[in-house]
Amino acid sequence: MTTSQPSLRERHRARTLAEIHRAALDLAGESSYSDTTVDAVAERAGVSRRTFFNYYASKEDAVLGLTPPHITEAAHARYMDRSTGDEFARTVRLFMDVLRDATGPPEFMAHRQELVEQHPELKRRIGLHVTTAESLVVSTVTEQSALGASPRSEETSHAFVLLAGSVIKFAFRTDSHLAAASQDDAAVQHALDHAIGVFRTAFKEIS
Template structure:
């Protein structure tokens, strides 16, 4: 998630990312994915080719609205704060925060989903993007574990994060409206419910 009070620079960055992403979606809808060029996207968005590449590394990224995953200060603080939940719940939220920060706005989700379903290359790119998010979250969990009272191995931390990703996938599949909502409370409520379901399931097989 973005910080609650983003700076003017951050707001400008978010607005430009969205404008380029929206232009890419419009052009792909009009011309098809293969016939849409970076220059055309930049022109539609009202930016230079150089500015385009300052915001997105490729046409695929602009169409998907994906940026390089990062852990914001707000996401880091929430993950490190024991008052926000136990470590697994905080890991789920960290994964969600990083994923949403590195993905286009929720209101354009339906259009992105339609393009991905009709283009195998974009589907592959989405998978690569999620894997990159996973790796970043794993590194944070490993770092945090190393300073804890019961450090875990990198392998176990990776499994921990993959399970967190499964919780998110379950929450969004059972609450399809979440993909397009800006209501953070609704997202958190669904994640909390999904975590509870997984805890119950894991008890049954342990």
């Protein structure tokens, strides 16, 4: 399956998102998170307040590099492509794609983690962000299940997606280098495949 290159507009958006995110991180590190304001971040990034809110919904999101979760055409196409794995493997990958597309550049991961450890409100924001991504994936999985010969209930699909999320969490916790390599598609796929294999083995032992 071939993937199209990002357009000039998409590259500009990605660059501006990263610049605002870095400005927010730098300011939070130089003074304090509580003293960091939207106006100060916008000024540091060289954008207007209005432009700031075109890219991030809040100061918290700018510091964390979070944008509204969505399912891109490429992610959806990969999920629908049965040659990329069975349904569970494709669901894990879809969830991962949604989270990755809505999170800031991996090179800022360590700085983000430091701030998250210091400020519990950022942990809560991440939790809400993951829940929104989860709901999108549940909707997609439920919709596709309804088209099959034995459709699952939305409740069962939700459990299916929660399990996929646990696989992703396991992959990141057991591979300390994965966060930094999260834009390396081959590395991500390898880590997810390994984690899926571990979970399959675990379920065989308890079934």
